[in-house]
Amino acid sequence: MTTNAELHQRYQAILPSYVKPLYAEPISIERGQGSYVWDVEGNRYLDFFGGVLTTMVGHNNPAVTAAIQEQATKVLHTSTLYLCEPMIELAEQIAAISGIPDARVFFTTSGSEANDTAILLATSYRKSNEVLAMRNSYHGRSFTAQAITSHSSWSSTALSGLSVNFVHGAYRLRSPFRHMDDDEFTEACTDDLRQVIDMMTTGEAACLIAEPIQGVGGFATPPDGFFGSMHKVLANRGILFVTDEVQTGWGRTGEHFWGYQAHGIVPDMLTFAKGVGNGITLAGIVARAEIMDTITALSFSTFGGNPLSTAAGLATLKYVQDNDLQGNARRMGKKLADALQPVADRTPWIVELRGRGLMQAIEIVEPGTIQPDAARAGELLEGCKRRGLLAGKGGLYGNALRITPMLDVTEAEIDEGVAAIVETIEEIDREV
Structure with a gap:
């Protein structure tokens, strides 16, 4: 043995x-x-x-295993170059429950790749390499995702073609604003966001990316409405808001299906991964069509949205909803x-x-x-x-x-x- x-x-x-x-x-x-x-x-x-x-x-x-086994007897892989019914059906369902209007869905193989895609879309759409992210954040291990990660234990490199600035956020225990009540804390962090934009950027940042609850950061949880307050500042300047739902997505917080829903807003983009395939490699991004379609070069995904993964995703989503x-x-x-x-x-x-x-x-x-x-x-x-x-x-x-x-x-x-x-x-x- x-x-x-x-x-x-x-x-x-x-x-x-x-x-x-x-x-x-x-x-x-x-x-x-x-x-x-x-x-x-x-x-x-x-x-x-x-x-x-x-x-x-x-x-x-049993439901997810059966769906994987059934699909495995048909075909394991086709890529986005072919019409894949499980991929299309899962994209339709995720778009419908995302809350994002006129949504488009692109599947990837990991949360890192999904967040990388979100930054590609935001910087292309806004024609800016300036990105805002949260202190104590983690968004993945790819080169781009590392640039927007503010967590020294998990930061492999500081090299990047992005200009990234980090704002105060969910990790209240070690914040200079930790003694404030919820409303004061939210206002102080929102003021910090304004100052970072005014002092450290051209004012034309591409996006703010944030986890509704910081995962690797130890489940640091901001007050309800926190990102709603920040969103007003962003929207007034045309800056996109990206919610990283890799760990919060599909009902884990209990009160909401997506973590962003605790804040009274609709994001411009959201990313998902982790549990959506119940262990099968599956991730992706949802964005408004005008943002998603900003990429005009030819592109495809070899493994993103493959038949096996999306069959598992459909079964997982159905099991979550039905039960x-x-x-x-x-x-x-x-x-x-x-x-x-x-x-x-x-x-x-x-x-x-x-x-x-x-x-x-x-x-x-x-x-x-x-x-x-x-x-x-x-x-x-x-x-x-x-x-x-x-x-x-x-x-x-x-x-x-x-x-x-x-x-x-x-x-x-x-x-x-x-x-x-x-x-x-x-x-x-x-x-x-």
């Missing part, structure tokens, strides 16, 4: 040094069913990370937050429990301060794993535990996951 340790050795010997597994003793997931996975040694785990929010409706979901998984995300997200809030309140090294729906994060600090404590966050992550729970890590300093159950998670699974987290917190407290 192949062991986790053997695979780890082979992993280290052949993959780049900058690609690192999650745990001190990494595991190889061999199979999954619903909210659970098993490693190659037969150990079972409750999966509250889903491959970084990518398995949306459970491992080996009211947005509603389940709202209900189970409240149950999760309500159960974790008391322990967060009484634990001196937990500074904040934040998020929305089934996007919850615990930020860990030195007691009595906001000094990040990445080591203790690592202890919490490893302790949960010992108790059979897989979660994620994030935040600017790697000091936030990210908790993202499947959208069809049950009450019993929430209870099981909460028990593992609380027991680990109490264990760490005893050691302290």
